[in-house]
Amino acid sequence: MPIATVNPANGETLKTYEPMGEEEVERRLRLAQATFRTYRTTVFADRARWLSKAADLLDEDRQEIGRVMTVEMGKPIKQSRAEAAKCAKAMRWYAERAERLLADEEPAETDVRDSGASRVRVRYRPLGPVLAVMPWNFPLWQVVRFAAPALMAGNVGLLKHASSVPQTALYLEDLFHRAGFAEGCFQTLLVGSAAVDGILRDERVMAATLTGSEPAGRAVATTAGEMIKKTVLELGGSDPYIVMPSADLDRAAEVAVTARVQNTGQSCIAAKRFIVHTDVHDAFAERFVEGMEALKVGDPLQEDTEVGPLASEQGRTDLEELVDDAKRSGAEVLCGGARPDGPGWYYPPTVLTGVTRQMRVHREEAFGPVATLYRAGDLDEALLIANDTPFGLSSNVWTRDTDEVERFAEDLEAGAVYVNGMTASHPAFPFGGVKRSGYGRELSGHGIREFCNITTVWQGA
Structure with a gap:
C-alpha cells in the first residue's frame, strides 16, 4: 500500500509520500536510543509540563487536525474534533497522575522482615x-493513548502509523516536538508494513504495542516472541450488546444506534452483535431499525453527517462480502444491505437478522455500519450467544436486575462489561481484551506500567 492521503469520500489521492529509506530509519533508531539515555533521567515535573503543553497545542489545533483526520479516513468532522479533545484530556490526565502511579511501592513490613531485609522497594x-x-x-487517539503514558514513564516512542494517515502521523511527531520534548522522544517512521519486522528485531527497540487486525497482531507477536520482547496487543472485537426485559427499551435502542455506527462502525469496541431477550425482541428491533434508517449518510465534512464513507475501498468490499454471504445463507435484511451508487466508499447502516453460526458475519468482525440481531430465550442463552466468538474486547448489557448484572459481569468473556451504557475508553480505566482480541492493557495505572521494568530493590540490615 502506498503511503498516501486518499479521500474516501471521493477516492481522490491528495498527497503521497516516499517511504523512508534504510539510512533514515537507522538515523532515527540511533536518535531514539541516544535520546532515551538522557530522557529517562528527566523528572516527572518536566515531562508533565511538556505533555500539558502538547494538550494545549492540540486544543488550539483541533479544527485543523480534525479536518485532516476526516479527509484522510472519512470520520465525520464532529467526531474528529471530539477525538482531538479526548486526546488532550488523556494527556492532562497522565501529566497530573503519572508520578503517583509510578511511585515506589513499599511491601508490608512483615514481608520485609521475613525476607531478612531492612527495606524493600518496588x-x-x-x-x-x-x-x-x-x-x-x-488516527490520533490510538497513538496518544500509548504515547502519553509511555512518555510520562520515561520511554521514547517510534510510531509506525497506518499508511493511509501519513499527515496525522507527521502531525503527532511535530506536536510533541513543539511541546518541548526532545527530537528523539517521539518519532514517526514513514515506512510500509513490510519494514515492521526488521525494526522490531533491532536490539535498540525494547518493546512494541500494536492496535490492529488479528493477522498483524500475530506477525508482531511472533517476532517479539522470537526476540523475547514485551508486547501489548489490542486486536479485533465483535462486542455483544445484550438487552434484557427490565431494560429501558427506548434508551437501549437509542444508544444501540450510536454504539453500532460510531466512527462509521469502524471501531473495535463498537457493539456489533445485538442479543435481545425474546420478550422485548420485536419492540427493540422496531426501534433499532427505525434509528438506523434515520441516520444521515453523506459528506463527512458536513456538520450534520452522522455516517461517512468507509476508510478504504477494500474495507467496503470486505464488509459487502460479509453481508452478501449472510444473505445467500438465509439472513434477512431489515434495512440497508446494498452499496449505493455514486463516488466514495459508502455503505448504508444495515441490520441483519436470522444469522446462524455458519455465516461468516457470525464468526468475523464486521468493520462498518452492519449490525446482527439475535433472539435469546433467557439469560443463559444470551450468554451462550455473546461468548460464541473468538473475540473478547468489550460488552454491553442493558438490565435493571442487580442479579443479572452480577451474572453478566462474572460470565461474559470480555475485557470490559458496560451496564446500561455503551463501551467507551477513558484514561482512568484499563482497556484491552481477551481471547483473540489481544492481551495487555492500555490506559489507567495498568497501562502506564506495561512498558516499565518493575524492579525490586532489596536492602539488607
Whole structure:
C-alpha cells in the first residue's frame, strides 16, 4: 500500500509520500536510543509540563487536525474534533497522575522482615524505545493513548502509523516536538508494513504495542516472541450488546444506534452483535431499525453527517462480502444491505437478522455500519450467544436486575462489561481484551506500567 492521503469520500489521492529509506530509519533508531539515555533521567515535573503543553497545542489545533483526520479516513468532522479533545484530556490526565502511579511501592513490613531485609522497594523504571504500530480508524487517539503514558514513564516512542494517515502521523511527531520534548522522544517512521519486522528485531527497540487486525497482531507477536520482547496487543472485537426485559427499551435502542455506527462502525469496541431477550425482541428491533434508517449518510465534512464513507475501498468490499454471504445463507435484511451508487466508499447502516453460526458475519468482525440481531430465550442463552466468538474486547448489557448484572459481569468473556451504557475508553480505566482480541492493557495505572521494568530493590540490615 502506498503511503498516501486518499479521500474516501471521493477516492481522490491528495498527497503521497516516499517511504523512508534504510539510512533514515537507522538515523532515527540511533536518535531514539541516544535520546532515551538522557530522557529517562528527566523528572516527572518536566515531562508533565511538556505533555500539558502538547494538550494545549492540540486544543488550539483541533479544527485543523480534525479536518485532516476526516479527509484522510472519512470520520465525520464532529467526531474528529471530539477525538482531538479526548486526546488532550488523556494527556492532562497522565501529566497530573503519572508520578503517583509510578511511585515506589513499599511491601508490608512483615514481608520485609521475613525476607531478612531492612527495606524493600518496588520501582517502575522505563524500558527504552517502544515501537507503536497503529491503525487508521482513530488516527490520533490510538497513538496518544500509548504515547502519553509511555512518555510520562520515561520511554521514547517510534510510531509506525497506518499508511493511509501519513499527515496525522507527521502531525503527532511535530506536536510533541513543539511541546518541548526532545527530537528523539517521539518519532514517526514513514515506512510500509513490510519494514515492521526488521525494526522490531533491532536490539535498540525494547518493546512494541500494536492496535490492529488479528493477522498483524500475530506477525508482531511472533517476532517479539522470537526476540523475547514485551508486547501489548489490542486486536479485533465483535462486542455483544445484550438487552434484557427490565431494560429501558427506548434508551437501549437509542444508544444501540450510536454504539453500532460510531466512527462509521469502524471501531473495535463498537457493539456489533445485538442479543435481545425474546420478550422485548420485536419492540427493540422496531426501534433499532427505525434509528438506523434515520441516520444521515453523506459528506463527512458536513456538520450534520452522522455516517461517512468507509476508510478504504477494500474495507467496503470486505464488509459487502460479509453481508452478501449472510444473505445467500438465509439472513434477512431489515434495512440497508446494498452499496449505493455514486463516488466514495459508502455503505448504508444495515441490520441483519436470522444469522446462524455458519455465516461468516457470525464468526468475523464486521468493520462498518452492519449490525446482527439475535433472539435469546433467557439469560443463559444470551450468554451462550455473546461468548460464541473468538473475540473478547468489550460488552454491553442493558438490565435493571442487580442479579443479572452480577451474572453478566462474572460470565461474559470480555475485557470490559458496560451496564446500561455503551463501551467507551477513558484514561482512568484499563482497556484491552481477551481471547483473540489481544492481551495487555492500555490506559489507567495498568497501562502506564506495561512498558516499565518493575524492579525490586532489596536492602539488607
